[in-house]
Amino acid sequence: MAVKEKIKSLKYRAHQLSDPKVQLEILSNTSENMVKTFAEKLTDDGLFPLKPVSIEVLQINVGYMCNQVCKHCHVDAGPDRKEIMTRETMLLCLDVLKNPAISTVDLTGGAPEMNPDFRWFVEEIYKLNKHIIVRSNLTIITANKKYNDLPQFFKKNEVEVVSSLPYFAARRTDAQRGEGVFEQSIKGLQMLNEVGYGKADSGLTLNLVHNPSGAFLPDDQNELEKIFKDKLSDGWGITFNSLFAITNLPVSRFLEHLFVREMYDDYLVELVNAYNPIAAASVMCRSMISVSWDGFLYDCDFNQMLKLKVQGKAQDLKSFDEKELLSRNIIVNQHCYGCTAGAGSSCGGTVA
Amino acid sequence: MSKTYYNEEDLGKFGEISEWQPELGKKFFDYYGSVFKPGALSAREKALIALAVSHAVQCPYCIDAYTKDCLTKGSDEEQMMEAIHVAAAIKSGAVLVHGVQMMNKAKKLSM
Ligand code: SF4
Ligand code: SF4
Numbered sequence: 001m002a003v004k005e006k007i008k009s010l011k012y013r014a015h016q017l018s019d020p021k022v023q024l025e026i027l028s029n030t031s032e033n034m035v036k037t038f039a040e041k042l043t044d045d046g047l048f049p050l051k052p053v054s055i056e057v058l059q060i061n062v063g064y065m066c067n068q069v070c071k072h073c074h075v076d077a078g079p080d081r082k083e084i085m086t087r088e089t090m091l092l093c094l095d096v097l098k099n100p101a102i103s104t105v106d107l108t109g110g111a112p113e114m115n116p117d118f119r120w121f122v123e124e125i126y127k128l129n130k131h132i133i134v135r136s137n138l139t140i141i142t143a144n145k146k147y148n149d150l151p152q153f154f155k156k157n158e159v160e161v162v163s164s165l166p167y168f169a170a171r172r173t174d175a176q177r178g179e180g181v182f183e184q185s186i187k188g189l190q191m192l193n194e195v196g197y198g199k200a201d202s203g204l205t206l207n208l209v210h211n212p213s214g215a216f217l218p219d220d221q222n223e224l225e226k227i228f229k230d231k232l233s234d235g236w237g238i239t240f241n242s243l244f245a246i247t248n249l250p251v252s253r254f255l256e257h258l259f260v261r262e263m264y265d266d267y268l269v270e271l272v273n274a275y276n277p278i279a280a281a282s283v284m285c286r287s288m289i290s291v292s293w294d295g296f297l298y299d300c301d302f303n304q305m306l307k308l309k310v311q312g313k314a315q316d317l318k319s320f321d322e323k324e325l326l327s328r329n330i331i332v333n334q335h336c337y338g339c340t341a342g343a344g345s346s347c348g349g350t351v352a
Numbered sequence: 353m354s355k356t357y358y359n360e361e362d363l364g365k366f367g368e369i370s371e372w373q374p375e376l377g378k379k380f381f382d383y384y385g386s387v388f389k390p391g392a393l394s395a396r397e398k399a400l401i402a403l404a405v406s407h408a409v410q411c412p413y414c415i416d417a418y419t420k421d422c423l424t425k426g427s428d429e430e431q432m433m434e435a436i437h438v439a440a441a442i443k444s445g446a447v448l449v450h451g452v453q454m455m456n457k458a459k460k461l462s463m
Contacts, residue, residue: 169428212424219424223395227426 007069009078010253017256018076020307027250027334030268038336045277049329050286055322057288059106059301059347060085060093062118064293066110067143070164070177072211074251074305077110085293087117090124092295092317097128099322106288106347108135108301113147126157133160135347138188139181151195160205161197162244162347163188166213168231176213189238198240209349211246215263217274217342218245221350244349247271249338251302271337279344282351285330291317299330301347306335363413396425403432404439 010018017023042048063084066077097105105125112118112134125132134154141150154161163185167173170182177185189206192198198206208228212218225243232238248254250267258264285299289310295317298304311328314321344351370377388398399421406414422432 167426167428171429214423216420216424219426220395223390224426227396 009069009080010076010256012078012080015256017252017259020305023251023255024306024308024333026255026264030265030334035272038332038334038340041275042280042332045280047277047280048332050283050332052286052326052328052330054287055099055101055289055325057104057106057284058093058097058102058291059108059288060291061108061293061301061304062090062110062112062115062121064110065114066137067114067140068111068137068178068181070253071257072176072213072248072254074249074254074302075110076252076305081110083293084115085117085295087120089293089295089317090117090121093121093291094124094128096317096320097125097130101322102130104131104133106133106135111137111140113140113150119153122153122157122159131160132157133162135162135164136188138163138165138185141188141191142184148191151192151197154192155195155197155204158204160207161192162207162209163192164209164211165189165228166209166211168228168235172213186236186238189232189240190236193238198238200239206240207242207244208240209244209246211248215248215258215261215267215270217247217270218345221245221343242349244347245343245345246347246349247338247341247345249302249335249345251305251335268334268337271341274341275337276340276342276344276352279342279350279352280340282344282346283336283339284346284348284351285339289325297325302335302338303331306333308333358412360416363416366413396422396427399425400427400431400435404435407436408439408443 036044039048042050061075064075064077064081065079065084066073066075066081067079069078096102107118107122109115113136115121122132122134136150136154140147142148153159164177165173165185166176167182173182173185174180189198192206195204196202197204210218210224210228218224221243224245228243229240232240250258250264250271255264258267285303288300290298290301290304292298292304296304297310297315297317297320298308299310303309308331309315310325311331312324313319314324339345339351342350367377367381370381388395388402390398393401399418402414403418403422406418419432422435
């Protein structure tokens with residue numbers, strides 16, 4: 001039976017899962033299905049407490065507002081979310097970015113482009129000579145006239161575009177991301193291709209993100225990339241650079257989805273069974289810091305959504321202290337099993 | 353709870369068949385693993401064939417397992433349903449082609 005399209009965020013619906021404490025309680029109480037907690041598993045591999053190795057990437061979440069309301073969204077983003085980073089907070093980010101150790105700025109949301117200061121922010125970061133990644137949902141490009149020139153804007157600032165396209169056909173993409181999203185995403189991709197994105201030798205990188213449209217793990221990233229490349233090229237003449245296969249973590253709306261389908265236990269067991277110590281040693285939180293719209297610091301975007309701030313005193317942009325952050329213990333919980341299943345999962349795809 | 357001959361959880365216990373005959377069990381699972389590795393056919397194509405055969409042999413465990421495997425490996429709903437139609441066509445064809453035997457026999461028996 002077709003499930004009725006959800007059009008509001010958990011927060012708007014005042015759903016109990018919009019409370020990070022409830023989510024954490026669920027995650028912490030799953031131990032009966034697992035032989036070990038994530039922390040115990042790390043201990044076995046000599047990785048606990050999990051320590052950072054660098055702060056190469058500053059991933060900045062500029063707001064939870066989005067033009068889409070995807071079913072699996074760990075941010076619980078949507079048009080009804082009003083949390084938006086101010087220019088004042090962006091200035092604090094720019095201060096932190098003067099640190100030469102940070103080479104990459106990864107802008108995410110929501111739809112980061114919906115932040116009114118987005119373009120100004122990108123230009124300021126560009127002046128600092130940082131590699132810029134924008135996690136763009138593709139449909140934003142055609143959502144409104146004012147966004148139609150985003151491909152040119154990205155090109156001018158040498159932005160690496162990373163975009164979600166869970167599948168190369170409408171049914172499964174729309175089931176996850178909303179009716180009509182596939183068609184609009186194809187248009188967005190074509191517009192990016194037109195200015196040179198994803199074309200050989202253009203130097204303009206367009207990477208796609210595949211995440212399973214359901215309670216299963218992604219398959220071999222390279223195999224999927226081949227299929228995606230063939231299908232998108234044959235069907236719509238679209239080219240792109242790499243495909244990142246990303247596992248859905250049991251957080252926010254994907255957690256809700258698992259409960260609605262009564263798949264939570266099965267999915268957790270699947271993640272635990274697929275635990276890979278090599279992936280565990282390379283989880284992305286070891287080389288990044290995540291910043292929230294209101295300027296607080298987290299180990300990753302998932303911990304941000306669970307309101308698990310970084311350990312220690314340096315918990316916001318104003319008190320950003322590289323040394324202290326590098327000596328912190330990364331906060332882990334059962335959702336972390338999503339980063340270590342199979343070939344592992346990060347914002348840049350598999351890690352092992 | 354109603355009792356059934358098939359239990360979903362039993363799929364996860366498949367490996368246990370080795371307990372009572374380790375040598376043959378191991379041989380079977382090694383063979384099984386090798387068959388499904390990408391070779392002249394891709395792993396995705398093999399999963400589609402397995403899905404079709406699962407329906408032909410009507411094994412609910414295999415149907416569950418290969419439905420998931422097909423989704424994971426990037427097959428879409430249309431391809432999966434077409435694979436099942438291939439199995440159905442062969443099965444119905446196999447029934448109907450025996451109609452010739454029936455006709456032969458009937459002709460022989462009749463005047
Ligand atoms: S997954 Fe991305 S595009 Fe979808 S609602 Fe969340 S932030 Fe928006
Ligand atoms: S969920 Fe976050 S903290 Fe946990 S392993 Fe993944 S990146 Fe690290």
